[in-house]
Amino acid sequence: PYQGKSLVQFRNYTTKYTGREYVDSLVFSFGMKTTDIQVDTAKIIMEYLGTVPETDKKYRVSVVSDSTTAEAGKHYEALPAEHIFRRGQLQDTLRIVVYREHLNPSFTEMENKKITLKLEPGEDFDLGLAKGIGIKLLINNYLSKPDWWDSNSLGHLYYYHPQKWRILMTFNDGFKNQHT
Numbered sequence: 001p002y003q004g005k006s007l008v009q010f011r012n013y014t015t016k017y018t019g020r021e022y023v024d025s026l027v028f029s030f031g032m033k034t035t036d037i038q039v040d041t042a043k044i045i046m047e048y049l050g051t052v053p054e055t056d057k058k059y060r061v062s063v064v065s066d067s068t069t070a071e072a073g074k075h076y077e078a079l080p081a082e083h084i085f086r087r088g089q090l091q092d093t094l095r096i097v098v099y100r101e102h103l104n105p106s107f108t109e110m111e112n113k114k115i116t117l118k119l120e121p122g123e124d125f126d127l128g129l130a131k132g133i134g135i136k137l138l139i140n141n142y143l144s145k146p147d148w149w150d151s152n153s154l155g156h157l158y159y160y161h162p163q164k165w166r167i168l169m170t171f172n173d174g175f176k177n178q179h180t
Contacts, residue, residue, distance in 0.1 A: 006050030008059045008119060009128025010135045011091065025136035027112075030100045031143035031162070032176065038101055042076075042137055044094040044117075048085055049128050057085045060120035061094065064134075070113035074102050075139055082122070096137065103141035107162050112138040 013020040028042035046059070060082055063072070072078040077097035085092045096115070104111040115137040119127055127133045143162035157164070168175040 004050070005126045006048060006053065006057065006124065007128040008085065008125040009047050009049065009132030010094075010117075010119070011045040011047040012132060012135050022131045024134075025114075025138055027138045027140065027144060028098055029139075029144050030098075030103065030141045031105075033100075038099065040098055040100070042096045042098050042139070044096070044135065044137065046083075046085065046092045046094050047128065047132070048090045048092070052090060053085065053087050055087050057087075057124040058082045058122060059085055059125045060122045062118050062120055064116040064118050067116040067136075068114055070115045070139060075099055075113045076115060085124075098139050100141055103139060105141045107142045110140070110142060110144070112140045114138055 012024070012026070013022045015021075026042075026044060028040075030037065030040065033040065048057075061079060062081070063079060070076055076099065079096065083094055094117075103113060117135050117137065119133045121127055143165060145160040146165070149157060149160050149165075165175065
């Protein structure tokens with residue numbers, strides 16, 4: 001069994017048959033949401049490495065200010081220094097409240113506001129794998145091109161335009177998934 005101090009990391013990878021594929025950023029977009037939604041929550045999966053915790057544990061997340069373009073209070077709610085990893089869980093969710101009002105909705109300008117996050121060691125946790133201790137959260141207000149657009153198996157969709165994607169979604173809800 002595992003011995004030693006528990007570890008925490010961002011779960012910023014997918015497992016494929018060729019191994020793990022890591023990403024350095026995640027996207028939260030208001031682009032698919034109705035305009036009446038002005039506040040929402042970005043969710044980042046956290047991973048616990050060690051034995052299943054019997055009590056709640058605290059982990060620390062900081063915002064790296066020199067590589068962050070989003071402003072606390074304007075684009076997102078300021079983060080507390082400590083967060084709770086719930087007992088009995090090996091995965092939990094870091095929740096960041098994000099605001100739409102000051103995000104540019106223009107598809108042609110494609111502006112992203114970036115929050116660079118970094119895990120810090122604390123009383124309950126040390127840091128996990130090197131690729132999992134930092135991540136960027138990109139926040140935008142346009143309908144960004146989905147990951148699957150260029151490699152779709154439906155034939156050739158050619159150039160991407162948000163209106164084209166909106167039309168496809170009216171025909172089939174399956175098109176709403178941005179990440180498959």
